[in-house]
Amino acid sequence: MNTVVDTRERILTTARELFHGRSYADVGIKEICDLAKVQKGSFYHFFPSKQDLAMAVIDDMAEDWAHGFVAEAFDRNLPPMERLDYMIDAAYYWQKAAKDIEGRMPGCLFGNLALEVSTRDEVLRAKLNAVFQKASSQFHETLDEAIEQGQIAPLDAQATSQAMLAFLEGIILLAKTRNDPEVIRTLGPAIKTLRVELPMEN
Amino acid sequence: MNTVVDTRERILTTARELFHGRSYADVGIKEICDLAKVQKGSFYHFFPSKQDLAMAVIDDMAEDWAHGFVAEAFDRNLPPMERLDYMIDAAYYWQKAAKDIEGRMPGCLFGNLALEVSTRDEVLRAKLNAVFQKASSQFHETLDEAIEQGQIAPLDAQATSQAMLAFLEGIILLAKTRNDPEVIRTLGPAIKTLRVELPMEN
DNA sequence: ACTTGACTAGACTGACCGGTCTATTCATAA
DNA sequence: TTATGAATAGACCGGTCAGTCTAGTCAAGT
Structure with a gap:
């Protein structure tokens, strides 16, 4: 249970940092996976697509902001x-x-x-x-x-x-x-x- | 002489429209060439790189704007x-x-x-x-x-x-x-x- | 002990990327 | 006529892209 939440979280925060620091198009799934120490398979288990990841990143950031x-x-x-x-x-x-x-x-x-x-x-x-x-x-x-x-x-x-x-x-x-x-x-x-x-x- | 200016111009205006309508990363050289009816070879004859094209596009747009x-x-x-x-x-x-x-x-x-x-x-x-x-x-x-x-x-x-x-x-x-x-x-x-x-x- | 299903691992696919290369066309000038 | 160099044509290159697929791990439920 712990690692589950952790993996998703790691993908999310890594993606957020990379998207924020560069751009959506410039950051690939592979780079996010490498940095988050997650494999492609795991990534696509949690996020059906790059677009879905972006949605989650926006939600995540918006919530952090709001609070x-x-x-x-x-x-x-x-x-x-x-x-x-x-x-x-x-x-x-x-x-x-x-x-x-x-x-x-x-x-x-x-x-x-x-x-x-x-x-x-x-x-x-x-x-x-x-x-x-x-x-x-x-x-x-x-x-x-x-x-x-x-x-x-x-x-x-x-x-x-x-x-x-x-x-x-x-x-x-x-x-x-x-x-x-x-x-x-x-x-x-x-x-x-x-x-x-x-x-x-x- | 006529076609020369024309080709470069065609690349430039096509690139400008595409970059403006979508984004820099999302528009590839090939797409620009296809739309401008120009071949890759011609493209790289006029512009050494995609970055150089972007510079020219910015100049072009800035000038149109200014005038x-x-x-x-x-x-x-x-x-x-x-x-x-x-x-x-x-x-x-x-x-x-x-x-x-x-x-x-x-x-x-x-x-x-x-x-x-x-x-x-x-x-x-x-x-x-x-x-x-x-x-x-x-x-x-x-x-x-x-x-x-x-x-x-x-x-x-x-x-x-x-x-x-x-x-x-x-x-x-x-x-x-x-x-x-x-x-x-x-x-x-x-x-x-x-x-x-x-x-x-x- | 066995099954189930969430999760991980990573090789693989086909498309496309920016950029290179060689061959050819063509206008001009000697 | 021939030589020159700008311009065109398009095959080709290595690399990367998002996404798929198969195989396997592992913890919890029965």
Whole structure:
């Protein structure tokens, strides 16, 4: 029982690291198996296909995220707008740590996968879209609370929360392209200035 | 002489379309050759490697961009802040047209490539970084002018221009993941609200 | 003791990859 | 007419890809 869970887990975490550090297409099943010290046969016992593995990796990462620093950043006890700074900080330190170890910025696994596979794998695209949907809802709650507390003027919280997520992904993209995590710290705070006006009433 | 230019051109535009519509890794030389009606031998006569082709594709696209709708959007005769709306509009219509034809949003070729290859190809990464650098300088000029004309309060134009580019890439990423160009139109206008404060003086 | 089924092991398949190679065509210039 | 070199044609190479298959291990249930 122990080794069973272990094998699957080992495949999953290895795949996650490799996909994150390089790309989906660039990492082969064999490489994952070798690094995880697992044979092909075992791999295909647990995962019917590479696509299924990717689905599991996304789920795995999303769960770690939700219970990890996303939960911390969007802590209900923090003043709403401070949560945004916390989120930016977390992203910065994460990418910086990764770069210090690996020499290059991996960026955001979800963003990386989204741009790579969206045009040729509907299933993965839909899954990644759901992850983003959920992520933006965190921003949404934060904005609602900030408005309620009168800390910011009313705005289109739905659209603005998506804009904030887009901005976060955008600065990570730019930082990765420059291979410099500082970009996140420099541009990040501007996330608080983003706003989509409420649609016209009349 | 005519056929020479033609062959190289055909390879280039075909590669560009395929890379843009799918990804760098997913498109093989053979597929490009078949579609461009060119043989392998001819291909390698013009391009020493797939990487060189990618470099040429990036240059080609960057030039088309610079002389195409980027030049239009950042028209000096337009009021500065209107240029930003123009840019968003252009991005929206481009992606919408592509989706109407192909059924899926290709996103931004530069952003796509950047996330895909940045961690494993220094040369391409540096080139893409340069493209982004140049793109953000367009925003920079726009901001400088807007400040000069007193249309916006002074801000860190260098950082804000990068933030705007990041936001643009971010909304295109989100739109591609949702396979819905409307995201660009909905969130896009918020680009004008982005601002990075001037660094502290003393 | 025997059966069952989850799990491991790793050889193997056919397709495809980027890239090389040799042979040939063809326009130009001497 | 012949020589030259750019351009084309396409067979070919070693390697890798995702995925299959057969054989066997091993622990739990009866």
